[in-house]
Amino acid sequence: MAQHTKISATAHYVPEKKVSNDDFSQITDTSDEWIKARTGIANRRIATIENTSDLCIKVAQFLLKKGKISANELDFILIATMTPDYLMPSTASLVQGQIGALNAFALDILAACSGFVYALALADKLICSHAYKKGLVIGGEVVSKLLDWNDRSTFVLFGDGAGGVLLTSDNKSHVLAEKLQTDGLRADALTAGELPLHSPYSFSKKADSYLKMAGREIFDFAIRDIPKNISAALQVANLDVEDIDYYLLHQANIRIIDKIAKKLNIPRSKFLTNIEKYGNTSAASIPILLDEAVSYGILNLGSGQKVMLTGFGGGLTWGSMLISL
Numbered sequence: 001m002a003q004h005t006k007i008s009a010t011a012h013y014v015p016e017k018k019v020s021n022d023d024f025s026q027i028t029d030t031s032d033e034w035i036k037a038r039t040g041i042a043n044r045r046i047a048t049i050e051n052t053s054d055l056c057i058k059v060a061q062f063l064l065k066k067g068k069i070s071a072n073e074l075d076f077i078l079i080a081t082m083t084p085d086y087l088m089p090s091t092a093s094l095v096q097g098q099i100g101a102l103n104a105f106a107l108d109i110l111a112a113c114s115g116f117v118y119a120l121a122l123a124d125k126l127i128c129s130h131a132y133k134k135g136l137v138i139g140g141e142v143v144s145k146l147l148d149w150n151d152r153s154t155f156v157l158f159g160d161g162a163g164g165v166l167l168t169s170d171n172k173s174h175v176l177a178e179k180l181q182t183d184g185l186r187a188d189a190l191t192a193g194e195l196p197l198h199s200p201y202s203f204s205k206k207a208d209s210y211l212k213m214a215g216r217e218i219f220d221f222a223i224r225d226i227p228k229n230i231s232a233a234l235q236v237a238n239l240d241v242e243d244i245d246y247y248l249l250h251q252a253n254i255r256i257i258d259k260i261a262k263k264l265n266i267p268r269s270k271f272l273t274n275i276e277k278y279g280n281t282s283a284a285s286i287p288i289l290l291d292e293a294v295s296y297g298i299l300n301l302g303s304g305q306k307v308m309l310t311g312f313g314g315g316l317t318w319g320s321m322l323i324s325l
Helices: 021-025 032-039 052-067 091-099 112-128 184-189 215-237 254-264 282-295
Strands: 004-013 018-020 043-045 076-080 105-109 134-142 160-170 175-182 246-249 306-313 317-324
Touching: 004 052, 004 112, 004 282, 018 021, 021 032, 032 254, 043 160, 052 091, 052 134, 052 160, 076 091, 076 112, 091 105, 091 134, 105 112, 112 134, 112 160, 112 175, 112 282, 112 306, 112 317, 134 282, 160 282, 175 215, 184 215, 215 254, 215 306, 215 317, 246 254, 246 282, 282 306
Parallel strands: 076 105, 076 134, 246 306
Antiparallel strands: 004 160, 018 043, 134 160, 175 317, 306 317
8 A cells, every 4th residue: 555644743943032123223224114124024033042953852842742652653853954053963863862763863954945845855755665654854943053143134034943744654645746946056146154175285265154145136036936836836736726725935035925926826815924923944934834824723734725835045946845734
């Protein structure tokens, strides 16, 4: 019998410290009106004592509790992040150890703001292979580690947080379509965490580890390529835009979401958002939004509702997965 992937639980966790646009106006030349008008962001959460693994551990613990399973039942843990605690060990390894999931293998997925969708696609293949039955997919970020707090064009956009899902095997197909894409020729449009060459044989070069973004280029990429990607996923599933109950896009900028909805001729009400509360949390944005929608009763696990999950960001990477809940 075929084995398929099912979302059995959702969860999220954000740091306690809330930073508003007005807070930023005290330290730089900006205002609540300026930020809201250009991004839709009003607040974001900033980690002060927690690292990425700490946020992901909280989510993992919530997922185990909600799913009513023990950690030793997990077969894998995938963490989507561009802000790991270390380059080595992986953040996923830290989570695996701290929750006691000693039967699970663990690894990080680096695909920036597309990371959760990429990791979910990989997890689906693991379960469909029949080799694995239960696993966690978590998107977690402490983007504040990468920000230049003198660069108003970037630091007002981002926040910290984590969200994820518990996946289990099922005899019914829930993943209806996927379309993952990458364009490394445009990689320079969004970069962070550069590591310098460092050996007795290499020239000295100062690394620029801060997040750098070509804002206009990324904006144009999103409104040009993402509608095509969503349409391609719909074509794979042989469905039309109106067949989808809700679209959960990466929360990068409210104007991007508005323009994508208009391009696809989809009612804006079908695009769920929470960017006003959290800003851009990179790989965490989609699972945080998903869990909030479940918590509010907008989405119901086991209902058969069709949702499109779409991420886009550094790499450049982008991709969509069409899920039946």
